[in-house]
Each structure stands twice: as structure tokens, then as C-alpha cells.
Amino acid sequence: MxxxxxxxxxxxxxxxxxxxxxxxLIEGPEQLKKAKSNQITFIGSTKYTKLWAESKACAVIINDNLTLDPGDNRAIIKVKNADLAMAKILELFNPPSPVFEEDIHPTAVIHDTAKIGVGCKIGAHCYVGKDVVLGNSVVLYPNVCVYDETIIGDNTVVWSGTVIRERCIIGNHCIFHTNVSIGADGFGYRPSDDGRGLVKIPQIGNVIIGHYVEIGANSCVDRAKFSSTIIGDGCKIDNLVQIAHNSVMGRSCIMAGHSGLAGSVTLGDGVIIGGSASIKDHTTIHSGATVGAGSGVVGDVEAGKTVLGYPAQDSREMLKQWVAVRRLVKK
Structure with missing residues (x-):
């Protein structure tokens, strides 16, 4: 490299x-304030342009609507989107992944009926169960469990501590970070007839995950009561996110950390869920809608709409209410 x-x-x-x-010579990227003379940085907003003069970076990537003086022996690269350009730079300097000394570690337990594709790597103390199918170039880092009849597509990477329960179907080019749980039982209980306890409702469905899905550390996707919990192609899920049984996510949805979907929630395509937002069961959030951080959604959300607050309402209406309350307090 x-x-x-x-x-x-x-x-x-x-x-x-x-x-x-x-x-x-540029040897890596860094934040404006922390950059050294051999590093490149980036500015995506006028808010940070004033910091360029004090930065030690020798070069900066900026949005093409910004204006800066490069200064002596310094350079500016103007692009349409500085964030996306910096992503390319980060990829250039991305350190290699941890090394597998051998493709399949001798401590891995792999059932005789499992089918392992070409170029797979399976780390120490992994478990691959009965009738599991791993596509080509799947990577299981140490201490991953893949239970019976699960199918994992080509080039998917599963990091340590992740558990994928039985009968789940995973697409190609997915990334599951540390300690992800896929296919645990959904949260289903009902009071017993005698009123003295709770009856567990069996969860006999599975989880289906599309292609190019990334799920952050310690997130959970529960299996369906029946049928499937579904995550569409291209969805990106942050750390510590809960997706409950029978929820369905469309394509390219984003869920930020500590957010959660209750049972049987439906998200359209391109829905954005802010951090710590919670979505009531059997709710539909239509394509292109955004839920602000910390909001509580208790009813359906129209396509393209932005909602805020608890309970969540149209963002403009909620902001007006917050302003009105602040004025009352000042009085």
C-alpha cells in the first residue's frame, strides 16, 4: 500500500x-486542529474556514462554494462535496484488515454439512452449524457463531462476537460489526389465563438482510414471530440499535445510535431515523421521511416529511411550539 x-x-x-x-508529501488525513504539516484536512462549511489559517495541514479539501487563501507552500483542492472526497482519501490511507495466518483456523467448529465458498476465512473458535451456506470470500473473525441453515452471501464480513441465529438469510457485501445479534427471539409475551405469569409467544420466523447492509456494534435484529424481519439493500445501521420482530426496512435507510423500531414497523426507502428516536409498533414511515433525534413516533409519517419531538409532529409545527413555550417561560 x-x-x-x-x-x-x-x-x-x-x-x-x-x-x-x-x-x-502527504502521509494521511487529520482534523483541522490536529493536523500536522504532512497531513491533509477538509472543510465542508463556512463555520470552519477561519480555522484554516491556524491549521498546520499542508493541504485542505473544501466545498467548491467556499473561498480560502491557500497560503505559502499550502494547497487547496476544491470539490463538489468535501465529505465524499475525504471518504476517498480515507480509503487510500486505510490500514489493512487483521491478518489470517490460515484461512480456516483449526479451533473453528464447522458442521460436516456446511458449504464453504471459495476464499472464505474463518477465525479461531468460530462455530458454523448444520446446512449453513457461506458464499465466496466470506470473512468470519474469531468467535463468530452462525447457526443451522443460515445463508450468507459473497464478500460479507462478520466481526468477532456476532451471533447469527438459525435460518437467517444474509446478502452480499454486508458488514456486521462486533457483537451484533441477528435472529434472536422477538419480544413476545402475553399474560397467562390465570393472571399469575407471562406466556412466551414462539418466534418461528427468520431475518432476511439484503446486499450492502452495514450494522454497527451491539445492535440487534430480532427474528419474526412468523414470516421475516427484513432489512433492505444498502441500509446502514449504527451501534446499539434495536430492530424488533416483523419490522421491514426499505432500501438505503439510515438508523443512528440508540434508535429503535418496535414490532411490525415499516420503513419506506431512504428513511432517516435520528439517534435515540423510538418508533411505535405497527407504524409506517413512508419513503424519504426523517425522524429527528430523540423523537417518539406514535403514528404514520408521510413520505418526505420531517418530524420532531415526543410525540413526534411536523418539524415546523414542533419548532413553533418550542418557541412559544420559551416565550411563556420568559414571561
Whole structure:
């Protein structure tokens, strides 16, 4: 892997507009305030342009609607979207993944009926159960459990501590971070007839996860009571997220940390759920809608709408209410 680049090389990769120049080789990216003279940084908002003069970085990536003076032996790369450009830079300097000394560690337990694709890597103390199917180039880091009849698609990466329960179906190019739970029982209980206890409702469904889905550490996707809990292609789920039984997520949805879906929630395509937001059971949030952080959704949300608050309402109406309450308090 190449460890340093000239600013011109980076500009060629980004297809930006180069202003100024620097003779300094760039050895990595860093935040504005922390960057050293051999590093590149980025600015995506006018809020941070004033920090450029004090930064030690030799180069900066900025949105093309911003104006900066590069300064002596410093360079600016103007691009349409500085965040996306920085993602490309981070990929260039991304350290290699942990090394597997052998493709399948001798301590891994793999059932005789399991089918293992070409180029798979299975780490120490993994368990692969009966009739499991792993596609090509699947990576299971140490201490992963994949239970019976589960199917995992090509190029999916599963990090340590993750448990994928029986009969789940996972797509291609997914990433499950540390300690993810896929397919645990949904939370189903009813009072017993005698009123003296709770009866557990069997959860006999499974979880189906599409392609290019990424799920953060310590998140849970519960199996369905019947049928399937479904996560659509391209969804991105943060750490510590709960997705309950029989919920269905469309394509390219985003759920931020500590948010949760109760049972049988439906999300359309491109829905964004802010951090710590909670969604009531049997609710539908239609395509393109956004739920603000900390909100509580108790009813359906129209397509493209943004809701805030607890209970969540139209964002403009909720902001008006907050302003009115503040005025009352001041009086």
C-alpha cells in the first residue's frame, strides 16, 4: 500500500480544482486542529474556514462554494462535496484488515454439512452449524457463531462476537460489526389465563438482510414471530440499535445510535431515523421521511416529511411550539 502522495496525485484522484501547491508529501488525513504539516484536512462549511489559517495541514479539501487563501507552500483542492472526497482519501490511507495466518483456523467448529465458498476465512473458535451456506470470500473473525441453515452471501464480513441465529438469510457485501445479534427471539409475551405469569409467544420466523447492509456494534435484529424481519439493500445501521420482530426496512435507510423500531414497523426507502428516536409498533414511515433525534413516533409519517419531538409532529409545527413555550417561560 502506498504511504504518501503529492497533492497533485490526490487532486487527480478527486478530480477537483487545485489552488496553490505544496512540496510536502502527504502521509494521511487529520482534523483541522490536529493536523500536522504532512497531513491533509477538509472543510465542508463556512463555520470552519477561519480555522484554516491556524491549521498546520499542508493541504485542505473544501466545498467548491467556499473561498480560502491557500497560503505559502499550502494547497487547496476544491470539490463538489468535501465529505465524499475525504471518504476517498480515507480509503487510500486505510490500514489493512487483521491478518489470517490460515484461512480456516483449526479451533473453528464447522458442521460436516456446511458449504464453504471459495476464499472464505474463518477465525479461531468460530462455530458454523448444520446446512449453513457461506458464499465466496466470506470473512468470519474469531468467535463468530452462525447457526443451522443460515445463508450468507459473497464478500460479507462478520466481526468477532456476532451471533447469527438459525435460518437467517444474509446478502452480499454486508458488514456486521462486533457483537451484533441477528435472529434472536422477538419480544413476545402475553399474560397467562390465570393472571399469575407471562406466556412466551414462539418466534418461528427468520431475518432476511439484503446486499450492502452495514450494522454497527451491539445492535440487534430480532427474528419474526412468523414470516421475516427484513432489512433492505444498502441500509446502514449504527451501534446499539434495536430492530424488533416483523419490522421491514426499505432500501438505503439510515438508523443512528440508540434508535429503535418496535414490532411490525415499516420503513419506506431512504428513511432517516435520528439517534435515540423510538418508533411505535405497527407504524409506517413512508419513503424519504426523517425522524429527528430523540423523537417518539406514535403514528404514520408521510413520505418526505420531517418530524420532531415526543410525540413526534411536523418539524415546523414542533419548532413553533418550542418557541412559544420559551416565550411563556420568559414571561
Amino acid at each position: 502506498k504511504t504518501s502522495y503529492t497533492v497533485k496525485e490526490l487532486n487527480t484522484i478527486l478530480k477537483g480544482k487545485l489552488i496553490g501547491n505544496t512540496s510536502q
